[in-house]
Amino acid sequence: MNLLISICESFLTPAKVMMYSLTRFHEDVDVYLLYSSLSKEEINDLELFLINKCNARLHPVCASGFFTNVPLSDRYKKPELYYRILAPYLLSAELDRVLYLDADIIINGSLNEFYNQSFEDNYAAAVRDxxxxxxxxxxxxxxxxxxxxxxxxxxxxxLFNLALFRKEIKLEDIMALIEEKRETLRYFDQDVLNSLLKNHIKLCSQEYNTQTYPFDQCSLSDIKAAAVVIHYTGLPKPWSPDYNGTLDYLYWKNALNAGFTEDYLDYWEKKCGSQEADKE
Known part of the structure; x- marks a missing residue:
């Protein structure tokens, strides 16, 4: 399986937890990292984690210099947000497909059916928001x-159909679209991709991207029974003491098994402390 991630330093640990959860169900995983702000030490640390905890291989690809003048916000501050769009152009031409996953995700089952599906002449496969x-x-x-x-x-x-995407869409056309729509973009890369792929996207079952926000509409038992991909969209995230849902359990179960015991203890100390402060 070819996996694509694009992260900055603040999402390094969640990305590790996500990849650990993926490799519970999948072997022989090649991880392609598009990055610009990560240090050499952080990349080396990630590579060792993937070898030791996930039995997976890391392929770092520096994307520095791309998307240097794109719309961002106080919440989305770094251009790594856009880097998934670069996959057809920066990854090896020998790759025919790659699965992109956000860092705020837990894998809860096999992705083989989703990963190996036919594209049916579409440029990518995804799930309705x-x-x-x-x-x-x-x-x-x-x-x-x-x-x-x-x-x-x-x-x-x-899931990107890399060959067809790069054949039909030029990178300069993407940059022109971003400039044209820069005042319109609300969800940034997501808006760009929806605009680009509006007639060429294969829509798949929600089980492959189950968004857990808002929390009051989610049941832990329902999620565990039906979701292959659990996606912690919105804020706060499950590793934040401000998280107000019940699904942080699934994140921390994987984090603990991946070796993040200290982070787990620190999280609960802060969470319990904030709860005590609320009572006062």
């Missing part, structure tokens, strides 16, 4: 040039 029909997303779709009935997918889980 859980909130595609709310008013602000419907308005956003219109601004992006999508019709109301067009799908709006979540870019946190994407």
């Amino acid at each position: 859980r909130f595609e029909n709310i008013d602000k997303v419907v308005l956003l779709k219109e601004k992006l040039g999508l019709k109301k009935e067009d799908a709006y997918f979540n870019s946190g889980v994407m």
Whole structure:
């Protein structure tokens, strides 16, 4: 399996936990890392983690110099957010497909069916965003040039048809689109990909990208029974003491098994401390 990640230093530990959860169900994994801000020491540490804990191989690919003048926000501050779009152009031409996963994900079952599916002449496969029909997303779709009935997918889980993507879409056209839509982009790379792939995306079952936000609509038993990919969209994340859901259990179960005992203890100390402060 070819796995693609794109992270900055603040998501290094969650990415490790995500990859550990993936390799519980999959062997022979090649991890392609698109990066710019990670240090050599952080990359070496990640490589050792993948070897020792995941039995996986790391292939770092520096993307420094790309997306240096793209729209960002106080929440999304670094251009790594856009790097998944570079996969067709920076990864080896020998690769025919790659699975991109966000760092805020836990794998809860086999991805073989999703990974090995036929693209049916589409450039990628993804899952509809859980909130595609709310008013602000419907308005956003219109601004992006999508019709109301067009799908709006979540870019946190994407299977790229690398050969067809790079054949049909030029990188300079992507950059031109970002510049054209820069005042419109709300979810940044996700908006760009939806605009690019509106007629060339294969839509898949929600079990392959189960978004857990808002928390009050999620059941731990339902998630564990139905979801192959558990995606902690929104804020706060399950490693934050401010997390107000029940699904942090699944994240920390994998984190503990991956060796992050100190992080787990620190998390609960802060969480319990904040809860005591709330009582006062």
